Structure formats: structure tokens, C-alpha cells
Amino acid sequence: MPQISITVNGKVRKARVEPRLLLVHFLREQLLLTGTHVGCDTSQCGACTVLIDGRSAKSCTIFAVQASGSKVTTIEGLATDGALHPLQEGFWEEHGLQCGYCTPGMILSAVNLLKDTPRPTERQIREGIAGNFCRCTGYQHIVNAIQHAAKKGLPKRAKRARRTPKAAASAATGGR
Amino acid sequence: MAAIPVLPKLVGERVKRREDPRLIQGRATYVDDITIAGMKHLVFKRSDIAHGRIRSIDTTAAEAMDGVDAVFTGAEIAEFLPPMPIGTPFPSPPHHSVAVDVVRYVGDPVAVVVARDRYAAKDAADAIVVEYDALPAVVDLERAMTGQPAVIHADFPNNLAVALVPGGTGVDGAMNVDDTAVDKAFAEADVVISQRMMNHRLVPNAIEPRGVVAHYEPGKESMTIWSSTQNPHILRSMIAALNGLGQHQVRAIAPEVGGGFGSKINIYGEDYVASAISKRLGEPVKWIEERSEAFVATTHGRDILGYVELAAKQDGTVLGLRLRLIADIGAYNMLLTAAIPTLTMLMVSGTYRIPAIRATITEVFTNKTPTDAYRGAGRPEATYFVERAMDMLASKLNMDPAELRRRNFIQPAEFPFATQMGAVYDSGDYDKALTAALKLADWDRLKAERDAAKAEGRLVGLGLAMYVEVCGLGPSSSLPTGGWEHSQVTIERDGRISATTGASPHGQGNETTFAQMLADQFGVPIEHVTILHGDTGVVKQGIGTFGSRSQAVGGAALHMAGGKVKTKMARFAAAMLEAHEDDLVFENGTIAVKGAPASGKSFADVAAFAYVPVPLPAGLEPGLSEEAFFEPSNNTYPFGCHISMLEIDRETGEPTLLKLVAVDDAGNLINPMIVEGQIHGGLAQGIGQAMVEEAVYGDDGQLLTGSFMDYAIPRATDFPRFELGATVTPTPVNPLGAKGVGEAGTLGSTPCIVAAAVDALSGFGVTHIDMMLRPEKLWRIIQGGQS
Ligand code: FES
Ligand code: FES
Numbered sequence: 001m002p003q004i005s006i007t008v009n010g011k012v013r014k015a016r017v018e019p020r021l022l023l024v025h026f027l028r029e030q031l032l033l034t035g036t037h038v039g040c041d042t043s044q045c046g047a048c049t050v051l052i053d054g055r056s057a058k059s060c061t062i063f064a065v066q067a068s069g070s071k072v073t074t075i076e077g078l079a080t081d082g083a084l085h086p087l088q089e090g091f092w093e094e095h096g097l098q099c100g101y102c103t104p105g106m107i108l109s110a111v112n113l114l115k116d117t118p119r120p121t122e123r124q125i126r127e128g129i130a131g132n133f134c135r136c137t138g139y140q141h142i143v144n145a146i147q148h149a150a151k152k153g154l155p156k157r158a159k160r161a162r163r164t165p166k167a168a169a170s171a172a173t174g175g176r
Numbered sequence: 177m178a179a180i181p182v183l184p185k186l187v188g189e190r191v192k193r194r195e196d197p198r199l200i201q202g203r204a205t206y207v208d209d210i211t212i213a214g215m216k217h218l219v220f221k222r223s224d225i226a227h228g229r230i231r232s233i234d235t236t237a238a239e240a241m242d243g244v245d246a247v248f249t250g251a252e253i254a255e256f257l258p259p260m261p262i263g264t265p266f267p268s269p270p271h272h273s274v275a276v277d278v279v280r281y282v283g284d285p286v287a288v289v290v291a292r293d294r295y296a297a298k299d300a301a302d303a304i305v306v307e308y309d310a311l312p313a314v315v316d317l318e319r320a321m322t323g324q325p326a327v328i329h330a331d332f333p334n335n336l337a338v339a340l341v342p343g344g345t346g347v348d349g350a351m352n353v354d355d356t357a358v359d360k361a362f363a364e365a366d367v368v369i370s371q372r373m374m375n376h377r378l379v380p381n382a383i384e385p386r387g388v389v390a391h392y393e394p395g396k397e398s399m400t401i402w403s404s405t406q407n408p409h410i411l412r413s414m415i416a417a418l419n420g421l422g423q424h425q426v427r428a429i430a431p432e433v434g435g436g437f438g439s440k441i442n443i444y445g446e447d448y449v450a451s452a453i454s455k456r457l458g459e460p461v462k463w464i465e466e467r468s469e470a471f472v473a474t475t476h477g478r479d480i481l482g483y484v485e486l487a488a489k490q491d492g493t494v495l496g497l498r499l500r501l502i503a504d505i506g507a508y509n510m511l512l513t514a515a516i517p518t519l520t521m522l523m524v525s526g527t528y529r530i531p532a533i534r535a536t537i538t539e540v541f542t543n544k545t546p547t548d549a550y551r552g553a554g555r556p557e558a559t560y561f562v563e564r565a566m567d568m569l570a571s572k573l574n575m576d577p578a579e580l581r582r583r584n585f586i587q588p589a590e591f592p593f594a595t596q597m598g599a600v601y602d603s604g605d606y607d608k609a610l611t612a613a614l615k616l617a618d619w620d621r622l623k624a625e626r627d628a629a630k631a632e633g634r635l636v637g638l639g640l641a642m643y644v645e646v647c648g649l650g651p652s653s654s655l656p657t658g659g660w661e662h663s664q665v666t667i668e669r670d671g672r673i674s675a676t677t678g679a680s681p682h683g684q685g686n687e688t689t690f691a692q693m694l695a696d697q698f699g700v701p702i703e704h705v706t707i708l709h710g711d712t713g714v715v716k717q718g719i720g721t722f723g724s725r726s727q728a729v730g731g732a733a734l735h736m737a738g739g740k741v742k743t744k745m746a747r748f749a750a751a752m753l754e755a756h757e758d759d760l761v762f763e764n765g766t767i768a769v770k771g772a773p774a775s776g777k778s779f780a781d782v783a784a785f786a787y788v789p790v791p792l793p794a795g796l797e798p799g800l801s802e803e804a805f806f807e808p809s810n811n812t813y814p815f816g817c818h819i820s821m822l823e824i825d826r827e828t829g830e831p832t833l834l835k836l837v838a839v840d841d842a843g844n845l846i847n848p849m850i851v852e853g854q855i856h857g858g859l860a861q862g863i864g865q866a867m868v869e870e871a872v873y874g875d876d877g878q879l880l881t882g883s884f885m886d887y888a889i890p891r892a893t894d895f896p897r898f899e900l901g902a903t904v905t906p907t908p909v910n911p912l913g914a915k916g917v918g919e920a921g922t923l924g925s926t927p928c929i930v931a932a933a934v935d936a937l938s939g940f941g942v943t944h945i946d947m948m949l950r951p952e953k954l955w956r957i958i959q960g961g962q963s
Binding site: 018020021028032033034035036037038039040041042044045047074075076078079084088091092093095097098099100101102103104107122125126127129130132133134135136137138139140141142143 | 192193195196197199200201202203204205206208209211295381382383384385432433434435437466467468682683684685849850852853856857858859860861883884885889891892893895897898921
């Protein structure tokens, strides 16, 4: 079995994997990063979206071996130093999620969108997330969430993300 | 004493969701995120033909493969798992979780593999060889009713699952039918509208597919089952029954659930098989649905044909309605399958006073995936049929569609109003919702815009639809599971509040809305309240989340349980304060005599006293934990008005939705932000049905739209910004005055969009177009063909 080495959320991960193992299964089942979801088997829904070397990509559509040598950011690695990413904040503020299943992929696609287009129009936002399905929200609050983040601006080239139990803990006690 | 901070009232406020922090950080636990040491994976081998007799199944190659523990065929499963029960009183053919000798739809399971991981299980399923003797596929609904080209279940001649149920005027309890009044209405009419309308088949497609983990522990003789379900308590009862266990031996857990829309009400074959195999092997097993599997293995929605006739006077007064409904329910009866079209029957009077109605329903088996509840479940169909007919009448009478509706509305003073179909509408003010929608949309200006666009040769149309739905299901007489909901509210020893609810959410935000309610009820910060749900080991009893019932029934149970514990807590506080319990107020974290907050006791101190009551006040038991079952006296009937504007490209026939205005009346609202989200989501699914979604079967019974590549899930680019408004007409049937809102968006949107398309193409002589609005269909009309 081939040996791979992928930097995931700032940590180098080495493993021997079957050549046919999908990146999403490597992340979910071997690294137990279950925030990346699987919603289809035809590369349409975008639930599995992660960042590979800073660009959004559907992790169900590439093999783990193809990602060897790259840097992958999953939803678990997006908050930095205990602070939510502006897009995470935007989704919370603007009720950009209901069941939450599409949300990690949606947020990471939006990260890519705002990187390319920091001040997008509503049309550009809708086009930017057209590769991500949401069955719950009708997208309007997602658009608002991305506008919210665009207003705040993305953090300056975030330091390599670390796991941030603090962010989770402080957020979980909030609610208003 | 330090000044007491004033806590804001939260009910009615846009409180941010307490569910979100875990969801936006990828820390939530859905079924597929659960791993148990030693867990095996299941993959089902499914039929790739629509109808056929199984000649042979060869599992030898599969069984020999690396990592494979076992392979079970349907016949082997049937030795230790009885057929699936249904939840309605209608007759039903036997339905095995895994087919035994005949397959009846593409996707019908024929065998199941148990293996080390999902890759190995899938490889092995591919290696199973099944030979079939093909039978003719029954696909066309009206042909199926003649028993052609085949009969699917031997005991159901002509494929009639339900031969004919009559309803409406002149039908008595014994189903005797007297048509006099209806015939008279039609005889006296100046105009009669008559139209065949198809409300087509849809695939629910929650973005999280279904999944189950079952763990039977020998020695403990107990089963824990995690399933992506809307109703863990119903799951528990059924899993116990089919595995020969008592309900006390089964714990069912709905972890984070990624959307349901009705499709996760059912207890599916895969749930039963996973539990039975885990029990048989004594090992935990997991099954996760793939999307292309979900397209055939999870119930579909709608698929009802309606023959509609509407009789009216020249001034627009509706005299009578005839509606013959024929439902294509697919190959089997599932949990609620047969009951869904009866909800269509129940609601065909719409928002109108229709003095004579004859509706009938026939349900037909075909070689397709079974249908069951899908967001709206029967009510969008009713709304669609009656609203389309009203539009056709308006255009025949050359009357404004709003004006025609106004002339026929049930008036506010007439509530409670019993329709000819037997529904008793609780409360309503339909004209208020219509007026609000016309104003929000600026109807007259829109008409002028449409006319100007048409004058330029553009194909622009306007549509308007009213709706009324039946929600808050319901009294126990209306649900075989019981129609109540349960809640238990506990004030912990430190004054924090834990509350359980049987309304198990999957995106509805109950953890937030229910906490808002308790925070207000007890005058404590929302951070001090936790809502627990989705686990029968924690939530003692429950029914579940469907039919827009969480708030109207579950919220009411929570409010009642809270009221009980508050009464008890007041007696403890009264003893501490040497006051009378009726004089106490709970606010800002204290319990005090009215008008004297500074003399009060902190909430936490009273809680502590209740658990160490020395001396114990006379007549009280220690502790603060109370439960309630709320049984509503009736369903609720939310309503509203939706308006749309749509343009069709003359060259390509492609429709574009330009505007969607929705005014919804769901009674009192707990969290308007969450309500808006619910309405947006419903609109998206209604618009999806009208414009892009359609499950299409080929003549051979193959699902031609079996993946996201051929079945269009609406994308963000498909919608304009929705414009919402609200009117508030509380219901008298529960103490909150809340009616429910989860399905509302699917009701008005479909007919109002079709109305707009018909209006846009009025120059081509069309009066009705069946959904979905496929560009090709519209293009043909523009090219001079007929609809
Ligand atoms: S899982 Fe659907 S696109 Fe990857
Ligand atoms: S929030 Fe449920 S799919 Fe998007």
C-alpha cells in the first residue's frame, strides 16, 4: 500500500492507504475528522468540501494518495487561536444553517469565494456556492451569512490552524 | 443587596441558535460519525430491475472474499425477522425488509453483506450474482388500475391498494354516498371548470442520507440503535416489536440528524435488518446509505393525479367541487403511505366556503419506490388542486384572482369552521393575509410591470395562491401512535434547568426555542437552560417531529411541565419567604413577593432548599421535576398567501423566478428568525417542485433521475431573494397560540408559480400547465403546440 503524507490542519499525517481510498474517507475514518461530510456519490453536493493548498475542493472526488504532499484544511481547523472564523461567525449570526449537514462544506466554499472576491455581489455569492447543496435553508440566510463575513473581512493569512477546544467550549456556553 | 440585573424577555426575539457552535465547527455527531469497537459494516445488494421473480442468488464468491463475515439473502433474513408493520389501518401486502421471492421496484433489497469495512462490504455485494425471471413493469398509473400490464400483489386485484374512499358532502359514517347536494351545485352553476392535474413525484433528498448503527449486547440483552430518524420513540417501539424485545430493552437515539422532510419518519427495512443482524451476531453493525441508493431506497413524495371540477356562479361564488384523486404509492405500503392522500382529501376546501364537495381517493400500486410523507404531505397537493382550479375560474370569469378568492373566503367570525371534508379549522383571517401579501408585493404595480413587459413582447406572468394547512398533529384520534407530546422539566439542585422533549429535531432549532420559553417562564438566563432530546434513554416518552408539530404540541407539553414544576417551586419559595405562593413572581433569577424584589430569594437558593428541605413544608415531596403529556384538542390550521412573478425566455422556454412574496400566519411565534428559516426552506422545496425537480421513471420501471446528475436539487442561483411578511392569528387549541410553520412554504409556492407561468403564456391559449415547468414543455407551448 502506498505511503502518503498530508498536512491536515497544520499537522503532518503519514499513513499507508489503499490506492482507492477517497480523501474524505481518509479524513473521516482514519483521522476521525468527521466534520467533513458525505452527501452524494457523484461529486455534486459539496458537503465534503475542504481546502487543499488554500483552494476549495470536493474531498470525495480525489484519492488520498493524490493529496499526498498538500496542505488540507477541514472545518475543524478553521477557527484560529480560540476565535471563530468570520464565516463561522456569519453563519451563526445570520442563521445560515438548520440541520448543519451542508454547513462545513458551505463554509469552506465561502472561504474560497471571499478569498477570490472579498466584496462579492449577491449574484456572485449565489454563483460562488452553486456547487454546494443545502436542502434546509433556501440559501437566503447563507447569502446573508457570507455578506456578514465579507463586511468583516477575512483574517490576515491565518497562522497554521490549531485544534481549538477553547473556541468550542466558549461558543457552547453562549447562545445569544 | 446588589442591584439585580434585568433579564430581557426572549419569546418573540431573534435569539441566535444554541445548536450552531458545534455545527459550524464540525463537532456535531451524525450517525456516520459513530464508531464502536468491533463494529461491522452492512451493504445491501439491490434489485436492478423493477419487477421480477428471483430465480437464484449466488453468494459463494462474496462469502469467500477477504473481510466478509456473512451474507444473508432475503429468505435467510426472513427466518429471524418478520415482515415490516405499517402505521395505518389500511390493508397491506406482506413487505419483507429484504425481498424473499419477488422484487417489486428498482432498489428492492435482495441480500445483505456484513463485512469489516464499507469498501470490503461493497466489493462483496458486487460479487453476489442474482438471476431474475423478469415480469412486466407496472409504471403507468391509470393503466395499473386496470391490472395491466401485471398485478403486483396477488391479493390486490387491479393493483388497488385502496379501492375507493369517498369523502365530503353526503357521506355518512358507513361510507354511504348521497350525491344530491353536489349534483345540484353543478346543475345550478353558470360556469364549470374541469381539468386533469398531475402533482408529480419527488425525491426528498435530505443532504444527510439515512444511516443506522445497531448494537445488541448479549448478556445485557439490550439493544441500542442510533438512526437518522425524526422519531426515536416510534423507532424504539418498532425495533423492539420486530426483534422480540420489550420496549424497556431498546434504547433508540437520534443523534444529530441532517434533515428529514418527512422521509425520516419511516422505520425502514435497513433499520430492522441492522438490529436483527446485530442481535443475531452479537456485534455492533453500521449501515450508511449512499446517495444513489437513497434515490431508490428512501420513500418518495407526492405523485397524485387529480381530476378537478369546480362549479360557480357568474359572480364568482363557488357552489361545488368534485375531485377524483388517484395516488401512485409505489410498490408497498410504508408506515404512513396510505394515510398521506387522505390528508389531501381533508384539505380540499382550502380557504373557501364551498357548500358541496365530493372527493374520492384511490391508491394504486406500481413498480416504483414507495411514497410516504414529504414536506407538506398531502396538503400541498390539496392546495395545488384547489388553487389551480380557482385560477382557471378567475380567468374564465375574467376576474382578478385576488378578488375571486375574497368572495369565497371563510370569514373570521365563522371560526371554528367545519368544512364539508370534516376538518374543523381552528382560527383564521384569510383576507388579512391576502391583503398583507398584496400590499407587500405591491400587486397593482406588479400588474402594471407585467403588462408593460408583455407589451414589449416579454413573457412575464403573475401568480397568487392562498393556502391553509393542517398542522400540530394532532389529537390521539388522528394518529395511530397517539397525538400527544411529552416533556419533563427538572430544576437541578443548583438552579439550572434540564428539560426533555419528545419532539426530536433535525434542524428546527428546538434547543433554542424551547430554552427561550423556559428562560421566560422561570425568569432565568437562557444559558441556565438545557434542552435534551433524541434519546429514549433520556427522554422518557415522545412521538416525534413531523406535521409541523414541534412547537404546537411539543412546545405546549414543555410549557405545561414547566408550569407544574413552577407551581411546586413557588410553594417551596413561599415557605422560605413566609409569603403566599400566589403572591410570588419569578424574574431576573429571583423569586420574590410581587413589588418587593429585594426581599426575594435567589432561584438557586430555592432550588437548593427544595432538595434539602429542612423543615419539609407540609404537603410537599422533596425535589423539583415534573412531566406533562400534552394532548391537543384539535389540529391547528395555519394559512397564508404567496405571490410570484416569473419570466419565460421566448427563445429557450426557460423560466426565471423574478419574485416570491410570502405572507404566512402561523399564530404566535417564539423565534421569528427560526420561523423565517423554516419558511425559506419550505419555499425552496415548493419552488423546486414547480420548476426543477421531478422523479421520472422509464417504461421499464428504471428511475431515470436516480442521482444528483439528473435530479435537480435547487441551487442558490435558482432563487430570487424571498420577501416575507406575517400576520398573527393565534390558535385556541394550545396554550402558546402557536400553529406550526415547517411545511408552510411548500403549500402556496407551487400553485402560485404555475399560475404565473400560465399568466406569462396566456397569449398562447393555455389555461393550465402541469408541473414541473420544464423549459422544453414551455418552449413547445410558445412554438404553438399544446400544453
Ligand atoms: S460528497 Fe457530494 S460532492 Fe462530495
Ligand atoms: S442546513 Fe441542512 S442541508 Fe443545509
